[in-house]
Amino acid sequence: MIAKANIHIKNKRAEFEYFILERYTAGIQLVGTEIKSIRASKASLVDSYCTFINNELWAKNMHIAAYQFGSYSNHEARRDRKLLLNRRELNKLQRATQQTGNTIIPIELFIDENGRAKLIIALCKGKKSYDKRETLKEKEDRRQIDREWKARL
Numbered sequence: 001m002i003a004k005a006n007i008h009i010k011n012k013r014a015e016f017e018y019f020i021l022e023r024y025t026a027g028i029q030l031v032g033t034e035i036k037s038i039r040a041s042k043a044s045l046v047d048s049y050c051t052f053i054n055n056e057l058w059a060k061n062m063h064i065a066a067y068q069f070g071s072y073s074n075h076e077a078r079r080d081r082k083l084l085l086n087r088r089e090l091n092k093l094q095r096a097t098q099q100t101g102n103t104i105i106p107i108e109l110f111i112d113e114n115g116r117a118k119l120i121i122a123l124c125k126g127k128k129s130y131d132k133r134e135t136l137k138e139k140e141d142r143r144q145i146d147r148e149w150k151a152r153l
Helices: 034-039 087-097 129-152
Strands: 008-010 018-028 049-053 056-060 081-084 102-111 117-126
Touching: 018 087, 018 102, 034 102, 034 117, 049 087, 056 087, 056 117, 087 102, 087 117
Parallel strands: none
Antiparallel strands: 008 102, 018 081, 018 117, 049 056, 049 102, 056 081, 102 117
């Protein structure tokens, strides 16, 4: 039986930088020691994005550190990784990214109950600077309400 891993690596800047329109869960095609590095939480989604190459979806600039105990079979840290989705989802995403302003961003990397690495990707639209200020204001308002609520208890 495979032990359940509680690995959740998030792209914290994504919700600040983009409006999230839709979310999808995709498998990742990994090689060599990449899964061991992910299980050790040695991965980062900062500055990563997804793009279509030959009708296939690829994650670009996603960093998975070289495995500490790996030898000659260690992997490249920032190589392109193929994402696994069904054809209907790929076609829908490809049509959506052809519209101006839409992009696909990795949101979260996790290990599922079967021990496989999965990536939550989102179809996003970029925020303007005034939208970002509004998001910060809403976040601060929620914090203030939470503080007042806790003070009453």
